[in-house]
């Protein structure tokens with residue numbers, strides 16, 4: 598299916614760091630879309646209508662005509678690769694730069710999102726479901742601190758800063774920023790360099806617009 602200006606674009610999901618990623622990239626690209634403000638742990642991802650769209654019954658999900666895409670990082674990268682040229686937001690094509698971009702994306706999704714932040718969320722806020730696990734919780738907190746120290750080294754090392762790939766803002770910054778904001782919500786201390794980084798990324802006009810779009814009820 599080729600996407601034209603007339604193709605209906607819909608984003609399902611609001612209210613979480615993961616839905617924020619998709620709203621933010623759409624805002625960076627100035628793409629029109631319909632919001633379906635369903636939320637997590639409300640039962641709204643479990644309806645037959647939504648399960649047909651996304652069998653994993655999670656948000657976010659992007660629909661463009663009959664093309665459906667899930668996984669927040671895949672949505673960010675699809676949008677950037679497809680519509681990012683005019684705004685210099687396409688993922689890099691030069692092999693080493695592209696590899697560095699992928700490194701940051703996988704680092705954010707695995708080391709920060711899945712391996713540490715979500716483990717912390719499971720055994721803190723969601724302990725009634727996943728159980729108390731003080732040892733796993735402490736290991737995840739220590740692991741997150743170690744990984745953010747590594748991120749600071751990359752960010753302040755060769756070619757890094759103010760964004761993760763240097764001067765160019767990219768989808769990797771959306772993933773990294775949303776993970777760091779998730780950590781702040783969990784009351785995790787961040788190194789000063791990451792607060793400085795967040796000041797730069799969250800000052801973007803598109804970030805501010807996406808914050809509003811990511812709320813259940815638009816202001």
Ligand SMILES: N[C@@H](CCC(=O)N[C@@H](CS)C(=O)NCC(=O)O)C(=O)O
Nearest residue numbers: 613615637638642655656657668669
């Ligand atoms: N790896 C997925 C994770 C998506 C995910 O776990 N979404 C949560 C909300 S943040 C969800 O929809 N959970 C199901 C529910 O709460 O009903 C992504 O990055 O998109």
